[in-house]
Amino acid sequence: MTQTAKERPLRADAERTVRNILEVAERVLAEDPTAGLGQIAAAAGVARTTVHRRFASREALIDAMAAHAFRQVEEAIDIGRPETAPPMVALHQITANVIQVKSGWRYAVGQPRLTDPDAVAAHDRIFTKCHRLLERAQQAGLLRSGVDLGWARRVYHALIEQAIIESAQSGEGAESGEGDADPDALASLVVDTLLGGLGPKG
Template identity: 50%
Template sequence: MNEVVIRPLRADAERTVQTILEAAERTLNRKPNATMEEIAAAAGVARTTVHRRFATREALITAMAIWASRQLANAVEDARPESTPPIVALYQATANALRVKVSWGFAMNAALAPGNEADRIKAGVVERCDLLFARLQEAGILRADVDPVWARRVYYALIHEVCQDLSGHPDDADTDAFATQIVETLLRGVGTPNTQL
């Protein structure tokens, strides 16, 4: 298995890598079979610059998935799921996650070899979300008879469906409005009758 390791880079090199990753996301989202040359052109760098940073197309896609997964993990952490009131954390985590998933749709859905770093990062996100859903139940926001893990899976499915609709149109996404719809849909299905939305 080819493990991709992203090492700390100088600030200018980090900016170049980020530019390449963002250009690759835009390009591959529109044209999944785009070449490294097309990605380099979209990034405004020489093909050799892309190849110097990413030896293969697979290495580039893996790096994109790792980058996107880290952005998702940061988005969930920014909602402070352990300390913010759980309903507030749920809304904020939803809006934050939608921004990442819509902007990084290709990378978030890339098929990688099992056991990769992106999967490990996403597993950490699942743990944080499960903690949040347990807090939602403890606070009486989720019904006592609902399995919080099942509720989290339904929540993930709702996010996935919204992201499928917005794929390729991140600038058109009113993530706050969609976050509200997702949370309200979820809580009307598994929430307690008295939950104020």
């Protein structure tokens, strides 16, 4: 067996370990933003030294979480084919995808200031792709021709954030018969509200 063949399982195992730490850290920090690396390591079922080997500090871990989360958001956008799908189809699918992904990474994507270069780059690409999607929607007549797309984008993002809050509160809503955490249903609410407010005047 070659050295490369021996190393591959180790690399895959290391990737799984890192992914597990990031996912557990999101859950722990969402519940307790003051939690330290020791608490995260315990929740992830790994030694504290394992976390320290991969992340030099708590801040480095949060940076890695943000980079990972924004890469997933970008992938969710790309899956919706923002450049090739019919604008209405792309808008709905991308909205549902983003709600689903961001609902699982609320702490990471909610950081007030991004410092990791990968996270910043992914965040910038996401904004560019969102702007292009709304531009295509405007060209298709879904948005009024005079609507400021920068404003439309901010409204769209605010609606998505509200849908994510709705999703987070759906546990209580489900018990009382109210609310719906289904990303497709929430996406429909977001898109209907966006287009109803900014669509062509009848």
